[in-house]
Amino acid sequence: MEGVDHLADERKKAEFNVEAMKIVWAGSQHNLEVSNRISKLVADDPAFRKDDRTMLPRKELFKNTLRKAAYAWKRINELRLSEEEASKLRFYVDETAYTDLHWGMFIPAIKGQGTDEQQRKWLPLAYKMQIIGCYAQTELGHGSNVQGLETTATFDPHTDEFVIHSPTLTSSKWWPGGLGKVSTHAVTYARLIIDGKDHGVHGFIVQLRSLEDHRPLPGITVGDIGMKFGNGAYNTMDNGVLRFDHVRIPRNQMLMKVSQVTREGKYKQSDVPRQLVYGTMVYVRQRIVADASCYLSRAVCIATRYSAVRRQFGSQNGGPETQVIDYKTQQSRLFPLLASAYAFRFVGEWLEWLYTDVMQRLQANDFSTLPEAHACTAGLKSLTTSVTADGIEECRKLCGGHGYLCTSGLPELFAVYVPACTYEGDNIVLLLQVARFLMKTVSQIGTGKQPVGTIAYMGRIEHLMQCRCNVQRGFAELSADLVEAAVAHCQLIVVSKFIEKLQQDIPGEGVKQQLEALCGIYYLSLLHKHQGDFLATSYLTPKQSALANDQLRALYSKVRPNAIALVDAFNYSDHFLSSILGRYDGNVYPKLYEAAWKDPLNESVVPDGYHEYVRPLLKQQLHTARL
Amino acid sequence: MEGVDHLADERKKAEFNVEAMKIVWAGSQHNLEVSNRISKLVADDPAFRKDDRTMLPRKELFKNTLRKAAYAWKRINELRLSEEEASKLRFYVDETAYTDLHWGMFIPAIKGQGTDEQQRKWLPLAYKMQIIGCYAQTELGHGSNVQGLETTATFDPHTDEFVIHSPTLTSSKWWPGGLGKVSTHAVTYARLIIDGKDHGVHGFIVQLRSLEDHRPLPGITVGDIGMKFGNGAYNTMDNGVLRFDHVRIPRNQMLMKVSQVTREGKYKQSDVPRQLVYGTMVYVRQRIVADASCYLSRAVCIATRYSAVRRQFGSQNGGPETQVIDYKTQQSRLFPLLASAYAFRFVGEWLEWLYTDVMQRLQANDFSTLPEAHACTAGLKSLTTSVTADGIEECRKLCGGHGYLCTSGLPELFAVYVPACTYEGDNIVLLLQVARFLMKTVSQIGTGKQPVGTIAYMGRIEHLMQCRCNVQRGFAELSADLVEAAVAHCQLIVVSKFIEKLQQDIPGEGVKQQLEALCGIYYLSLLHKHQGDFLATSYLTPKQSALANDQLRALYSKVRPNAIALVDAFNYSDHFLSSILGRYDGNVYPKLYEAAWKDPLNESVVPDGYHEYVRPLLKQQLHTARL
Ligand SMILES: Cc1cc2nc3c(=O)[nH]c(=O)nc-3n(C[C@H](O)[C@H](O)[C@H](O)COP(=O)(O)OP(=O)(O)OC[C@H]3O[C@@H](n4cnc5c(N)ncnc54)[C@H](O)[C@@H]3O)c2cc1C
Ligand SMILES: Cc1cc2nc3c(=O)[nH]c(=O)nc-3n(C[C@H](O)[C@H](O)[C@H](O)COP(=O)(O)OP(=O)(O)OC[C@H]3O[C@@H](n4cnc5c(N)ncnc54)[C@H](O)[C@@H]3O)c2cc1C
């Protein structure tokens, strides 16, 4: 049955132009073209095979990742790919690796925090990968509280050097990706000490390994921190541990864009605005929001296709059973996630714009929108990653038992994605920052300062001014409730950006109608989930809330015939999805059956261990067996 | 610092008698004594070591499991352990294995569905493990819909045999644990065909492998279905695939307790009540509810201890930072799970009673409580496993970055537990059954039939009678909302059994007070989460709902000083927890550091693959490299 499209009937049902939707999802015709070209390049190249990933032991897995990373780099150079194409290629290779940190954190940190001179020295080396860098901030004892880091960088005026040192066990660097086995350099965060005075945490470029034989330099202890969640997943990454024993670096390896140490050991601020460093953070978090829509849409694509293939119950007169996607319970779990994937895509586009806008303002010394931009990216990072992680797992459950097999693609997708809820800011810690921003906004209502942008709506809520309390004590005590408020605020941003998107001109037959239905599903499902908040504040009556729920069900029926086409619009190749349940052609069962036999356990019919541990048991001869 | 108890101060704060609480948790002094003894036996025996589990490739992992299972059986025999002790030993060995299915499904199926004669023949073999059995129901194409299974068992009157056959690819057995590599026999479910007539699905004992050399018997194709979620996790189990090519078994290997096939090929019901077979299902699901409290409490124990060890932010004048357990956000995520662990323990005890009660009634031909018992076990299986799976993952997130390391114990705990949401009935499918039961109860209100037991409250809701609709069509359309109602019904059962428990005499200073606080946290946190339902129906006013939330926060403060002691009361050894973050002594950081170096990647300082894939890249020599 190779070549048969088992989902052809589903695709015929679609009431919109799928090709036009692909452009909407990709962001532009150009993006779509690049994605098509690069994803095919990766999928067609057996060197990028990944279906064996969950079966490899750690060392082989890791070695294989080193191979792929080198090969990818080779191809990027051979084909003279642009930066855009190169990053797309890494995206489609779809394997977490040291290169993520090199390109995604090391280089941006130098760009964001290094002086022009430092950039001129280090960036060309990094761009050519003559050095490989990581981002060493977190320690065993401190992650969220960056200001509490313990590693020290003490200025030695005699030699014009900094002495980098790990004074305690808990000051050991712990977690940085790429650190454990590969990086030659690290942007290392440490407390700057001059003449006994602590100037707080600053970034330093520290070489870790010899460029000749890759051995750690004197005073450096470095290694991998061990297995993480999942089989392949993040275990392709060498998250590392690092200790410094009085390691010396030249003074000019402190990143000095915003503050500097002079030859005489004077600490001073440069004339570059401090706030510029927040730009990097906004940039990284905005990327994470964009990633969320990728990961969620992948899971949704798998679960949607399989839900149309899978039939269970409901056969009438010996006819076929019901496709599980036709059950309203399945729809009520799946379609809000489908809607969320689209919603996150559009809010991600908006964040990209926001980042550009903020950076332009910062360059022009306009800091007015920075707090809002910071709150938006922190909050949306938290919201989208939490929903995506939970959503991937829900998609796995939507596939019943078969979702638990690695060949479904979903266990690995979850395991590799879920730390996004923790890194770049623990999601609860981030929401507390948003909550603080909201409280500050509320406290300023009536002072004449009109809230604008995503908080403009607060200007209309005068009654909030009546509830004044001891903010400091009250905040801690009510923090759990404030986190809920912060989530609601972020959901409002997502909804409003979705609606703004729909106000634009969107070409393609039926495309806008589908997006309108998805937008409705997004906000009505949130309304249903949080109806308590709307009822408690009398924003809705119970009757209205029930009507909203009816409307939500009606939208499920509207989306149902378009579901397969809506996930086709994500334009993912089978290689990228790497899920038998999510195959484009829906040919699930024969392929599941085929794949099973590849497990190492099936190399022999009688398993290794039978003679020692099974036969003596069956034969009642355990008492003499050596176990 | 070995030997120092870093949590000693926390333990001093406890306001109740921990030893007395241990008895409450264990169920009795006797249970506690057995648990103590057996858990120590396992923990002290290096043969049961499990800290390397996430690092082993599949074949080694599996072989190691075979070894442990044989060794456990050897010890059980050497020490002449009772059945109770033996099952505790398997519990503390804490490694999913073929023996789970042998003892937990194969034997109960023969007991529940076999005639006396069949039991006399097969059970002694099984009890001595001279044969090893599994439970082969699910197929590639059918899991939830058991009645749709495709495997056939055709009676051949000429030879007095059944011919077991897999007519399609989707009829391949798929998932049964222990099937892939170990089982010699399977209770196999197949459609009984006599003379062309289909009598529906029945159970058959089928031998799969030679007892001499373990090779599959003629006509049998069998293997493992491949990697599943997580590293060690469920990959110690050989979930299998199985195809039959006209395999013949004697007629007396059909399990004939309730229906029989005679020598002449006549199909008839025995005089044993059909309903008895449901007993097995109630039994198995009741065990799953008991397991839920074990798994959830393990995760909660780890997260609670680590939350007391972990400090982040809030240092005043250079003093220590705040323990993260003191943050209200942390408490609002953690304490409801702590409360749920206790709640599930008590509802599990009640279910155990319910099972015994139902079985006694069935023996006496009293089927009146069976529908309710069925709904209770189905619903509570669904509720407790969903909360536990989500709860383990929440506990992992509560540990920040370090929770993502396998040495935290939490990734594996999640991966090995989460299929409980799917096996023994997909949780949504089960809730739909509960919903159907509730609808039926509602439809009978006013007919004179008074609801009793867990549905007695429905007799008091007369207004429900006013909402009549087309049940068949309405049910499908509203099924998502009905599932929410079914969940609420199950939560009510849990709450009421917790309250009933508190009405008993509970010895030990302060013990009852702590349980009362936990009970309050359990129902108030549910009330907060579902306030919309209470407000929409005017069961609560917004003001009352807000007051309830204040009360919830007050209870968090009350439980806080007792938190460590409340998890100590679970009485888990460090071996059983196998979590560095959850260590009894709180000595987290040095042990995390130590453990990291054991990863295979750290066997060499310069990683395997450096010369082929890293050096050429750094040296710009990739163009000539063979990758
Ligand atoms: C896969 C992965 C990759 C990583 N890569 C890197 C890397 O490349 N470089 C690097 O430097 N780091 C890296 N990290 C580390 C990561 O940045 C930290 O783990 C993250 O910042 C969370 O900090 P933490 O682990 O200290 O969590 P903690 O702060 O210890 O969190 C524990 C708990 O405390 C709570 N909590 C903490 N503070 C507060 C508060 N003030 N109020 C209320 N609750 C609070 C949290 O919500 C959480 O529930 C990585 C981590 C992972 C998992
Ligand atoms: C680790 C593991 C161990 C197992 N061990 C065994 C074993 O030892 N022996 C054995 O025989 N089997 C075993 N199984 C199989 C298991 O019993 C089935 O996977 C389970 O019954 C779920 O069925 P399914 O996979 O067909 O899910 P499906 O029914 O295909 O579920 C897919 C989706 O459809 C939905 N759905 C299905 N029917 C309906 C409906 N009527 N209305 C609304 N929604 C519906 C579900 O909610 C789910 O979202 C095991 C499975 C696992 C994961």
Ligand SMILES: [Ca+2]
């Ligand atoms: Ca709710």
